[in-house]
Amino acid sequence: MTNTIRLLGLAAIVAVAPSAASAAPVVRAGELICNVAGGTGMILTSEKAMTCRYDALGGRVEFYTGTIRKFGLDIGTTTKGGMVWAVVEPALRPGGLNGTYAGVSAEATVGVGGGASVLVGGNDGAVTLQPLSVQGQTGVNLAVGVAALTLTEISAPPSRRSQKRQRNHRARMQRDRS
Secondary structure: OHHHHHHHHHHHHHHHHHHHHHOOOOOEEEEEEEEEOOEEEEEEEEEEEEEEEEEEOOOOEEEEEEEEEEEEEEEEEEOOEEEEEEEEOOOOOOOOOOEEEEEEEEEEEEEEEEEEEOEEEOHHHOEEEEEEEOOOEEEEEEEEEEEEEEEEEEOOOOOHHHHHHHHHHHHHHHHHHO
8 A cells, every 4th residue: 555655656756757857947037118208098999009118137138119098997197207127038139129018907096196007928938027116107097807918029219208218217216116
């Protein structure tokens, strides 16, 4: 009886070992900082343009343009805001954020407010964008639904004004974390 239990235990370990070894580790690859344009929700959908800077942990910097679309309840108008995501991927290659991401989204604004979305997609569906700080926007808005984000790498950085806004946003986020 004891040998049978040991044999079953060993068989279970051997059966699980290949799948555990093939699972890629979850690694934070860097930070995606985006400036999001303001806009008006059209009850069932909204669409906002974005400019983003990706700071890889190894020092590489990439620039992206994008669009975030929300499908579901979206009522109101907001000014521009910012969003910072942790980029999680085991082996992100240059340009690896190109692609489409999807996830559930929620945001509320009355005066000043924010929203957050965990999004998955990009590099063959292997990239996860986890919110580190939510968009600081002003206006009156309520949005709940599915978010889709499309990112396209660009070779030149956004304008100096956009970069200054990103630096100021990052400084505010660092102060808020302290």
